[in-house]
Amino acid sequence: xxxxxxxxxxxxxxxxxxxxxxxxxxxxxxxxxxxxxxxxxxxxxxxxxxxxxxxxxxxxxxxxxxxxxxxxxxxxxxxxxxxxxxxxxxxxxxxxxxxxxxxxxxxxxxxxxxxxxxxxxxxxxxxxxxxxxxxxxxxxxxxxxxxxxxxxxxxxxxxxxxxxxxxxxxxxxxxxxxxxxxxxxxxxxxxxxxxxxxxxxxxxxxxxxxxxxxxxxxxxxxxxxxxxxxxxxxxxxxxxxxxxxxxxxxxxxxxxxxxxxxxxxxxxxxxxxxxxxxxxxxxxxxxxxxxxxxxxxxxxxxxxxxxxxxxxxxxxxxxxxxxxxxxxxxxxxxxxxxxxxxxxxxxxxxxxxxxxxxxxxxxxxxxxxxxxxxxxxxxxxxxxxxxxxxxxxxxxxxx
Numbered sequence: 408x409x410x411x412x413x414x415x416x417x418x419x420x421x422x423x424x425x426x427x428x429x430x431x432x433x434x435x436x437x438x439x440x441x442x443x444x445x446x447x448x449x450x451x452x453x454x455x456x457x458x459x460x461x462x463x464x465x466x467x468x469x470x471x472x473x474x475x476x477x478x479x480x481x482x483x484x485x486x487x488x489x490x491x492x493x494x495x496x497x498x499x500x501x502x503x504x505x506x507x508x509x510x511x512x513x514x515x516x517x518x519x520x521x522x523x524x525x526x527x528x529x530x531x532x533x534x535x536x537x538x539x540x541x542x543x544x545x546x547x548x549x550x551x552x553x554x555x556x557x558x559x560x561x562x563x564x565x566x567x568x569x570x571x572x573x574x575x576x577x578x579x580x581x582x583x584x585x586x587x588x589x590x591x592x593x594x595x596x597x598x599x600x601x602x603x604x605x606x607x608x609x610x611x612x613x614x615x616x617x618x619x620x621x622x623x624x625x626x627x628x629x630x631x632x633x634x635x636x637x638x639x640x641x642x643x644x645x646x647x648x649x650x651x652x653x654x655x656x657x658x659x660x661x662x663x664x665x666x667x668x669x670x671x672x673x674x675x676x677x678x679x680x681x682x683x684x685x686x687x688x689x690x691x692x693x694x695x696x697x698x699x700x701x702x703x704x705x706x707x708x709x710x711x712x713x714x715x716x717x718x719x720x721x722x723x724x725x726x727x728x729x730x731x732x733x734x735x736x737x738x739x740x741x742x743x744x745x746x747x748x749x750x751x752x753x754x755x756x757x758x759x760x761x762x763x764x765x766x767x768x769x770x771x772x773x774x775x776x777x778x779x780x781x782x783x784x785x786x787x788x789x790x791x792x793x794x795x796x797x798x799x800x801x802x803x804x805x806x
Contacts, residue, residue, distance in 0.1 A: 417490045419449045431471075434458045438473040441651070443641070445470060449490050451483045460487050464495060468638055469505035484514050492518070492534075502535025504638050506658075524639065524665065526657035531639065538662075541631045542670040545597075567779070569593040569675045569702075570668065572634050574601040577608045578616035581679065584707035589677040590622050592702065592779065597671050602630025603637065633662055656690050660697045668698075675700045675779050682706065700779055 420427040422445060431450075432442040445463035448471070453459055460483035463471040469491055474483055488505075495503055504523075507515060509530050512522060520532040569589055575582050590596040600617055602610050610630060618627045632638040639659040640652075663676070680703055681688040695701045777785050 416452050416454075417449060417487060418452065419447050419494065422448055430458070431461065431463075434461060434475075435471055435473055438475065440471055440473055443470050447494070449487055449494065451478075451487050459483055462487050462491055464491050466637065467495070467500050467503050467632075469503055472505070472507055472511075484511065485518060488515070488518055502533065502537050504531065504533040504537075504632070506531055523633075524658040524662035526654050526661060529654045529658060531658045531662065538633055538666060541633055542666060545628050545667070545670055566594040566672070567592075567675070568595045568597070568671060568673045569677050570597045570599065570663075570671060570673045571677045572599045572601070572663075573617060574606075574635070575608075575613050575617050576601075576606045578613065578620050581707045582617070583620045583622075585677065585679045585704055586620075586625055587622050588704045589702070590625050592677075592782070593675065596625045596677075597673065598625060598627045599634050599667075600627070600630040601635045602632065634667065635659060652686060653689070653693075656693050657697070659690075660694055664698055675702055677702050677704060679703070680705045702779060 420431060422428045422431065427448075428442075431448050434450075435442055443463070443465065445465050448461055448463040450458045450461040458475065459478035459481070460474040461471070462469055462473075462484075469488065472484065472488070492503065495501070503520075505515065505520065506529050508528070509525070512530060512532075515532050519534045521534070522530050522532050523538050524531040569592065571586060571589055573582060573585075586596070586598065598617060598621060600610070600614050604610050606613075608616075614627070614630065621627055630636075639662060640655045667673075668676075676694065676698055678691050678694065678701060681691055691701075691703065695703075773782060773785055
Protein backbone atom coordinates (compact mmCIF):
# COMPACT_ATOMS: atom_id res chain seq x y z
CA UNK A 408 0.00 0.00 0.00
CA UNK A 409 1.35 3.44 -0.92
CA UNK A 410 0.41 6.90 0.36
CA UNK A 411 1.77 10.23 -0.84
CA UNK A 412 3.17 13.01 1.28
CA UNK A 413 3.86 16.16 -0.77
CA UNK A 414 6.68 15.10 -3.11
CA UNK A 415 7.36 11.82 -1.32
CA UNK A 416 5.69 8.41 -1.29
CA UNK A 417 5.08 6.23 1.78
CA UNK A 418 4.98 2.48 1.37
CA UNK A 419 5.38 -0.74 3.29
CA UNK A 420 8.35 -2.84 2.21
CA UNK A 421 8.07 -6.66 2.21
CA UNK A 422 10.94 -7.66 4.50
CA UNK A 423 10.52 -11.32 3.56
CA UNK A 424 12.14 -10.41 0.23
CA UNK A 425 15.93 -10.42 0.70
CA UNK A 426 16.42 -7.35 -1.50
CA UNK A 427 14.15 -5.17 0.65
CA UNK A 428 15.47 -6.70 3.88
CA UNK A 429 19.04 -5.79 2.89
CA UNK A 430 17.92 -2.35 1.71
CA UNK A 431 16.35 -1.55 5.10
CA UNK A 432 19.28 -3.06 7.02
CA UNK A 433 21.71 -0.87 5.08
CA UNK A 434 19.56 2.25 5.61
CA UNK A 435 19.41 1.62 9.36
CA UNK A 436 23.14 0.96 9.56
CA UNK A 437 23.86 4.27 7.81
CA UNK A 438 21.80 5.98 10.50
CA UNK A 439 23.40 4.29 13.51
CA UNK A 440 20.74 1.61 14.08
CA UNK A 441 20.74 -2.14 13.65
CA UNK A 442 18.10 -4.31 12.05
CA UNK A 443 15.66 -5.95 14.47
CA UNK A 444 12.96 -8.58 14.02
CA UNK A 445 10.10 -6.66 12.41
CA UNK A 446 6.73 -7.62 11.02
CA UNK A 447 6.81 -4.73 8.56
CA UNK A 448 8.77 -1.62 7.67
CA UNK A 449 7.25 1.54 6.24
CA UNK A 450 9.39 4.07 4.43
CA UNK A 451 9.20 7.54 2.96
CA UNK A 452 10.91 7.59 -0.42
CA UNK A 453 11.79 10.41 -2.76
CA UNK A 454 10.79 10.37 -6.40
CA UNK A 455 13.88 8.33 -7.27
CA UNK A 456 13.11 5.59 -4.75
CA UNK A 457 15.71 6.54 -2.13
CA UNK A 458 14.69 5.91 1.49
CA UNK A 459 14.50 9.19 3.38
CA UNK A 460 12.77 7.99 6.55
CA UNK A 461 11.40 4.75 7.92
CA UNK A 462 9.90 2.97 10.91
CA UNK A 463 9.04 -0.66 11.63
CA UNK A 464 6.28 -2.46 13.48
CA UNK A 465 6.74 -5.59 15.60
CA UNK A 466 3.47 -6.62 17.23
CA UNK A 467 2.38 -3.45 19.01
CA UNK A 468 5.85 -1.86 19.14
CA UNK A 469 7.14 0.75 16.70
CA UNK A 470 10.89 0.28 16.23
CA UNK A 471 13.84 1.28 14.07
CA UNK A 472 12.73 4.89 13.48
CA UNK A 473 15.33 6.60 11.29
CA UNK A 474 15.68 9.63 9.03
CA UNK A 475 18.46 10.18 6.50
CA UNK A 476 20.67 13.18 7.36
CA UNK A 477 19.67 15.10 4.21
CA UNK A 478 15.95 14.84 5.12
CA UNK A 479 15.99 15.64 8.83
CA UNK A 480 14.58 19.13 8.33
CA UNK A 481 11.60 17.95 6.28
CA UNK A 482 9.39 16.67 9.12
CA UNK A 483 9.07 13.14 7.77
CA UNK A 484 8.86 11.24 11.08
CA UNK A 485 5.26 12.28 11.77
CA UNK A 486 3.83 11.08 8.42
CA UNK A 487 5.62 7.72 8.45
CA UNK A 488 4.60 7.00 12.05
CA UNK A 489 1.02 8.15 11.31
CA UNK A 490 1.04 5.68 8.44
CA UNK A 491 2.13 2.86 10.79
CA UNK A 492 -0.56 3.84 13.33
CA UNK A 493 -3.17 3.62 10.56
CA UNK A 494 -1.83 0.28 9.34
CA UNK A 495 -1.82 -1.13 12.87
CA UNK A 496 -5.40 0.05 13.47
CA UNK A 497 -6.52 -1.75 10.31
CA UNK A 498 -5.14 -4.94 11.92
CA UNK A 499 -6.99 -4.33 15.18
CA UNK A 500 -3.99 -2.89 17.08
CA UNK A 501 -5.07 0.42 18.57
CA UNK A 502 -2.49 0.88 21.35
CA UNK A 503 1.17 1.12 20.44
CA UNK A 504 4.53 1.57 22.14
CA UNK A 505 7.75 2.93 20.70
CA UNK A 506 11.43 3.44 21.49
CA UNK A 507 12.96 6.72 20.41
CA UNK A 508 15.68 9.19 21.31
CA UNK A 509 14.86 11.72 24.06
CA UNK A 510 15.11 14.62 21.61
CA UNK A 511 12.18 13.18 19.62
CA UNK A 512 9.78 13.28 22.57
CA UNK A 513 7.91 16.36 21.31
CA UNK A 514 7.28 14.84 17.88
CA UNK A 515 5.62 11.75 19.32
CA UNK A 516 3.71 13.66 21.97
CA UNK A 517 2.08 15.54 19.08
CA UNK A 518 0.96 12.12 17.76
CA UNK A 519 -0.67 11.15 21.07
CA UNK A 520 2.20 9.26 22.75
CA UNK A 521 3.39 9.83 26.32
CA UNK A 522 6.60 8.79 28.12
CA UNK A 523 6.40 5.76 30.43
CA UNK A 524 10.15 5.15 30.94
CA UNK A 525 13.30 7.15 30.44
CA UNK A 526 17.02 6.35 30.04
CA UNK A 527 19.93 8.60 29.00
CA UNK A 528 19.89 7.41 25.38
CA UNK A 529 16.24 6.47 24.83
CA UNK A 530 12.67 6.84 26.03
CA UNK A 531 9.79 4.36 25.93
CA UNK A 532 6.39 5.81 25.01
CA UNK A 533 2.86 4.52 24.47
CA UNK A 534 -0.30 6.05 23.04
CA UNK A 535 -2.82 4.10 25.12
CA UNK A 536 -3.58 3.41 28.76
CA UNK A 537 -2.16 -0.09 28.95
CA UNK A 538 0.24 0.68 31.80
CA UNK A 539 -2.48 2.48 33.74
CA UNK A 540 -4.83 -0.52 33.40
CA UNK A 541 -2.09 -2.98 34.42
CA UNK A 542 -1.23 -1.02 37.56
CA UNK A 543 -4.91 -0.87 38.49
CA UNK A 544 -5.23 -4.64 38.04
CA UNK A 545 -2.17 -5.22 40.27
CA UNK A 546 -3.74 -3.19 43.05
CA UNK A 547 -7.00 -5.14 42.73
CA UNK A 548 -5.42 -8.62 42.49
CA UNK A 549 -6.36 -10.88 45.42
CA UNK A 550 -3.63 -12.98 47.03
CA UNK A 551 -2.53 -15.89 44.84
CA UNK A 552 -0.85 -18.19 47.31
CA UNK A 553 1.29 -21.27 46.98
CA UNK A 554 0.37 -24.69 48.25
CA UNK A 555 3.21 -26.34 50.18
CA UNK A 556 5.51 -23.49 51.11
CA UNK A 557 5.87 -22.09 54.65
CA UNK A 558 3.16 -19.71 55.75
CA UNK A 559 3.84 -16.02 56.15
CA UNK A 560 2.57 -14.41 59.38
CA UNK A 561 -0.22 -11.85 59.06
CA UNK A 562 1.44 -8.41 59.07
CA UNK A 563 0.51 -5.70 61.55
CA UNK A 564 1.54 -2.08 61.85
CA UNK A 565 3.94 -0.59 59.26
CA UNK A 566 4.28 -2.88 56.26
CA UNK A 567 7.43 -3.71 54.30
CA UNK A 568 6.66 -4.83 50.75
CA UNK A 569 9.03 -6.56 48.35
CA UNK A 570 8.96 -7.62 44.70
CA UNK A 571 10.55 -10.45 42.74
CA UNK A 572 10.42 -10.42 38.92
CA UNK A 573 10.83 -14.03 37.82
CA UNK A 574 11.14 -15.87 34.51
CA UNK A 575 11.08 -19.44 35.93
CA UNK A 576 11.64 -21.27 32.65
CA UNK A 577 10.95 -23.69 34.35
CA UNK A 578 10.24 -23.08 38.05
CA UNK A 579 12.85 -24.91 40.13
CA UNK A 580 13.76 -25.45 43.79
CA UNK A 581 16.11 -22.50 43.31
CA UNK A 582 13.17 -20.22 42.51
CA UNK A 583 11.25 -21.59 45.47
CA UNK A 584 14.24 -20.96 47.74
CA UNK A 585 14.50 -17.36 46.50
CA UNK A 586 10.81 -16.73 47.26
CA UNK A 587 11.06 -18.34 50.71
CA UNK A 588 14.10 -16.24 51.64
CA UNK A 589 12.54 -13.06 50.27
CA UNK A 590 9.15 -13.60 51.91
CA UNK A 591 10.82 -14.14 55.29
CA UNK A 592 12.33 -10.64 55.12
CA UNK A 593 9.21 -8.60 54.31
CA UNK A 594 5.60 -8.38 55.41
CA UNK A 595 4.28 -8.84 51.89
CA UNK A 596 5.93 -10.19 48.74
CA UNK A 597 4.72 -9.76 45.16
CA UNK A 598 5.97 -11.96 42.31
CA UNK A 599 5.76 -10.69 38.71
CA UNK A 600 6.28 -13.46 36.13
CA UNK A 601 7.90 -12.65 32.78
CA UNK A 602 5.12 -12.73 30.20
CA UNK A 603 6.51 -14.26 27.00
CA UNK A 604 5.52 -17.32 24.97
CA UNK A 605 8.69 -17.68 22.89
CA UNK A 606 10.43 -19.79 25.53
CA UNK A 607 10.71 -23.49 26.31
CA UNK A 608 7.80 -23.24 28.76
CA UNK A 609 4.99 -20.87 27.71
CA UNK A 610 3.76 -18.15 30.01
CA UNK A 611 0.60 -19.93 31.19
CA UNK A 612 2.62 -22.97 32.30
CA UNK A 613 5.27 -20.89 34.06
CA UNK A 614 2.58 -18.84 35.84
CA UNK A 615 0.90 -22.04 37.04
CA UNK A 616 4.24 -23.44 38.27
CA UNK A 617 5.07 -20.27 40.20
CA UNK A 618 1.64 -20.18 41.85
CA UNK A 619 1.89 -23.85 42.79
CA UNK A 620 5.41 -23.55 44.21
CA UNK A 621 5.34 -20.11 45.86
CA UNK A 622 5.25 -19.97 49.67
CA UNK A 623 1.87 -19.43 51.28
CA UNK A 624 0.97 -15.76 51.55
CA UNK A 625 3.00 -14.65 48.51
CA UNK A 626 0.97 -12.73 45.92
CA UNK A 627 1.68 -13.86 42.34
CA UNK A 628 0.55 -11.17 39.90
CA UNK A 629 -0.12 -11.52 36.20
CA UNK A 630 2.83 -10.72 33.96
CA UNK A 631 2.67 -7.88 31.45
CA UNK A 632 4.49 -6.01 28.70
CA UNK A 633 5.89 -3.66 31.34
CA UNK A 634 8.59 -5.82 33.01
CA UNK A 635 11.30 -7.78 31.17
CA UNK A 636 9.24 -8.11 28.01
CA UNK A 637 9.63 -7.77 24.26
CA UNK A 638 8.53 -4.15 24.79
CA UNK A 639 10.88 -3.09 27.58
CA UNK A 640 13.79 -5.53 27.33
CA UNK A 641 13.83 -7.52 24.03
CA UNK A 642 17.55 -8.34 24.19
CA UNK A 643 16.89 -10.33 27.41
CA UNK A 644 15.50 -13.14 25.29
CA UNK A 645 18.49 -13.02 22.93
CA UNK A 646 21.03 -12.93 25.80
CA UNK A 647 22.72 -10.13 23.89
CA UNK A 648 24.90 -7.97 26.16
CA UNK A 649 25.28 -4.84 24.03
CA UNK A 650 24.84 -1.07 24.18
CA UNK A 651 21.20 -1.62 23.19
CA UNK A 652 20.77 -4.09 26.06
CA UNK A 653 22.20 -1.57 28.52
CA UNK A 654 19.66 1.06 27.43
CA UNK A 655 16.80 -1.44 27.58
CA UNK A 656 17.82 -2.51 31.10
CA UNK A 657 17.73 1.11 32.21
CA UNK A 658 14.31 1.64 30.64
CA UNK A 659 12.97 -1.53 32.28
CA UNK A 660 14.28 -0.51 35.71
CA UNK A 661 13.08 3.07 35.34
CA UNK A 662 9.59 1.84 34.49
CA UNK A 663 9.65 -0.38 37.58
CA UNK A 664 10.80 2.37 39.95
CA UNK A 665 8.63 5.08 38.37
CA UNK A 666 5.35 3.15 38.13
CA UNK A 667 5.22 -0.46 39.34
CA UNK A 668 6.95 -0.16 42.74
CA UNK A 669 4.84 2.86 43.82
CA UNK A 670 1.62 1.14 42.72
CA UNK A 671 2.46 -1.89 44.87
CA UNK A 672 3.89 0.14 47.74
CA UNK A 673 7.14 -1.79 47.30
CA UNK A 674 10.35 -0.57 48.93
CA UNK A 675 12.70 -3.45 48.08
CA UNK A 676 13.44 -5.63 45.06
CA UNK A 677 14.84 -9.14 45.55
CA UNK A 678 17.05 -10.93 43.03
CA UNK A 679 18.95 -14.20 42.98
CA UNK A 680 22.69 -14.09 42.45
CA UNK A 681 23.73 -14.77 38.86
CA UNK A 682 27.05 -16.68 38.51
CA UNK A 683 26.76 -17.72 34.85
CA UNK A 684 24.61 -15.36 32.72
CA UNK A 685 26.51 -12.14 31.94
CA UNK A 686 23.43 -10.23 30.79
CA UNK A 687 21.38 -11.03 33.92
CA UNK A 688 24.41 -10.28 36.11
CA UNK A 689 24.72 -6.84 34.47
CA UNK A 690 20.98 -6.26 34.93
CA UNK A 691 21.33 -7.04 38.65
CA UNK A 692 24.35 -4.73 38.90
CA UNK A 693 22.48 -1.85 37.25
CA UNK A 694 19.49 -2.52 39.48
CA UNK A 695 21.59 -1.97 42.61
CA UNK A 696 22.67 1.40 41.29
CA UNK A 697 19.28 2.61 40.07
CA UNK A 698 16.78 1.31 42.65
CA UNK A 699 16.64 2.49 46.29
CA UNK A 700 17.05 -0.96 47.85
CA UNK A 701 17.98 -4.29 46.25
CA UNK A 702 18.62 -7.50 48.20
CA UNK A 703 20.60 -10.20 46.39
CA UNK A 704 20.05 -13.72 47.67
CA UNK A 705 22.75 -16.34 46.92
CA UNK A 706 21.48 -19.13 44.72
CA UNK A 707 20.52 -22.47 46.22
CA UNK A 708 23.10 -25.09 45.26
CA UNK A 709 22.55 -28.76 44.59
CA UNK A 710 23.84 -31.12 47.31
CA UNK A 711 27.56 -31.78 47.34
CA UNK A 712 26.91 -35.51 47.17
CA UNK A 713 24.71 -37.24 44.63
CA UNK A 714 21.85 -39.39 45.86
CA UNK A 715 21.44 -43.11 45.26
CA UNK A 716 24.39 -44.69 43.54
CA UNK A 717 26.35 -41.43 43.44
CA UNK A 718 25.99 -41.06 39.66
CA UNK A 719 22.94 -38.82 39.38
CA UNK A 720 23.41 -35.72 37.20
CA UNK A 721 27.08 -35.19 38.18
CA UNK A 722 27.23 -31.98 36.09
CA UNK A 723 24.85 -30.33 38.56
CA UNK A 724 26.32 -31.55 41.86
CA UNK A 725 27.58 -28.71 44.03
CA UNK A 726 26.48 -26.04 41.50
CA UNK A 727 23.73 -23.42 41.70
CA UNK A 728 20.31 -24.74 40.72
CA UNK A 729 19.61 -23.12 37.35
CA UNK A 730 16.59 -23.21 35.05
CA UNK A 731 18.98 -23.20 32.07
CA UNK A 732 20.68 -26.34 33.44
CA UNK A 733 17.31 -28.02 33.89
CA UNK A 734 16.39 -27.13 30.28
CA UNK A 735 19.72 -28.55 29.07
CA UNK A 736 19.18 -31.88 30.81
CA UNK A 737 15.59 -31.93 29.61
CA UNK A 738 16.72 -31.44 26.00
CA UNK A 739 19.34 -34.20 26.43
CA UNK A 740 16.74 -36.60 27.82
CA UNK A 741 18.60 -36.90 31.15
CA UNK A 742 15.95 -35.29 33.36
CA UNK A 743 14.29 -38.56 34.34
CA UNK A 744 11.84 -39.14 37.20
CA UNK A 745 14.62 -40.87 39.17
CA UNK A 746 16.89 -37.86 38.80
CA UNK A 747 14.19 -35.43 39.89
CA UNK A 748 13.25 -37.60 42.88
CA UNK A 749 16.88 -37.94 43.97
CA UNK A 750 17.26 -34.15 44.06
CA UNK A 751 13.92 -33.68 45.78
CA UNK A 752 14.83 -36.25 48.47
CA UNK A 753 18.04 -34.42 49.45
CA UNK A 754 17.69 -32.07 52.37
CA UNK A 755 18.01 -28.53 51.05
CA UNK A 756 19.22 -25.55 53.10
CA UNK A 757 15.74 -24.03 52.93
CA UNK A 758 14.18 -27.24 54.31
CA UNK A 759 16.17 -27.27 57.55
CA UNK A 760 14.68 -25.93 60.75
CA UNK A 761 14.57 -22.15 60.62
CA UNK A 762 13.81 -19.31 62.98
CA UNK A 763 11.16 -17.01 61.48
CA UNK A 764 10.94 -13.44 62.78
CA UNK A 765 8.01 -11.18 62.02
CA UNK A 766 9.30 -8.40 59.81
CA UNK A 767 7.08 -5.61 61.18
CA UNK A 768 8.08 -6.29 64.80
CA UNK A 769 11.80 -6.54 64.03
CA UNK A 770 11.84 -3.44 61.83
CA UNK A 771 10.10 -1.39 64.51
CA UNK A 772 13.14 -1.97 66.77
CA UNK A 773 15.76 -1.12 64.13
CA UNK A 774 16.82 2.48 63.30
CA UNK A 775 15.36 3.71 60.02
CA UNK A 776 18.81 4.42 58.58
CA UNK A 777 19.65 0.65 58.63
CA UNK A 778 18.84 -0.74 55.18
CA UNK A 779 16.97 -4.01 54.78
CA UNK A 780 20.03 -5.78 53.36
CA UNK A 781 21.96 -4.85 56.54
CA UNK A 782 19.21 -6.02 58.91
CA UNK A 783 20.70 -9.49 59.51
CA UNK A 784 24.09 -8.06 60.57
CA UNK A 785 22.38 -5.50 62.82
CA UNK A 786 20.22 -8.16 64.51
CA UNK A 787 23.18 -10.53 64.98
CA UNK A 788 25.30 -7.79 66.59
CA UNK A 789 22.38 -6.84 68.85
CA UNK A 790 21.96 -10.48 69.89
CA UNK A 791 25.69 -10.82 70.55
CA UNK A 792 25.55 -7.69 72.74
CA UNK A 793 22.49 -9.00 74.59
CA UNK A 794 24.16 -12.42 75.11
CA UNK A 795 27.17 -10.70 76.69
CA UNK A 796 24.83 -8.74 78.94
CA UNK A 797 23.06 -11.93 80.09
CA UNK A 798 26.39 -13.68 80.68
CA UNK A 799 27.75 -10.79 82.79
CA UNK A 800 24.50 -10.61 84.77
CA UNK A 801 24.62 -14.35 85.43
CA UNK A 802 28.24 -14.11 86.61
CA UNK A 803 27.35 -11.18 88.88
CA UNK A 804 24.33 -12.97 90.39
CA UNK A 805 26.38 -16.11 91.14
CA UNK A 806 28.88 -14.25 93.29
